[in-house]
Amino acid sequence: MSLKRDNKAEKREVTSIRNDYVRSVEVEEARKSAHRVRLFRRLSVFGLMILVATIWIGSTIYAQTQTISEKAQLREEALMELKEVEKQQDQLQEQILLLNDEEYLAKLARKDYFLSEEGEIIFTTPHDENKDEEKPAEKE
Incomplete structure (x- = not known):
């Protein structure tokens, strides 16, 4: 029979005491929970801003790298063309001297x-x- 009494004791609910201390603890827990939620939101917004800034900076650096490599290639082509033109100019100078x-x-x-x-x-x-x-x- 003692087993039946234990089951009955477990089924009963314990009512909480509603005094000033218990209410203040509940208010403090609610305040801490709200603070955690606001902190999580602030950190999420800050993290999102950091992510967007990182993507923007990365894309800018990539675009500038592409532009620099294109300009370097154009510079190499221009230098090769310059060498050809200088060679041609030297040949024309020689021809001018010969024609005189x-x-x-x-x-x-x-x-x-x-x-x-x-x-x-x-x-x-x-x-x-x-x-x-x-x-x-x-x-x-």
Whole structure:
């Protein structure tokens, strides 16, 4: 029978005492719970702001890196083009110096326009033309 009495005792509910101390403890627990909720919200908003700022900074750095690499490639292409133009300019300067020489002009006129000096006869052979075609290919 003692088992039946224990079961009956467990089924009974204990009523809480409603005095000032118990109410103050409940109010303090409610205040702490509300404080935890507000703290969690503040930390969540702050964390979200940090995440957005990090994504924004990362995307900006990525975009700038892409721009820098594109500009570096354009710079390399421009430098290569500059070297070609400088080489071409040097060749043109040499040609200007040669064209100021009268002997070179006479030789060039005889070669390209088949002009001759008095008493000189010009003969062209197929073998000579092949050599003329091979010479520019060797210079390049």
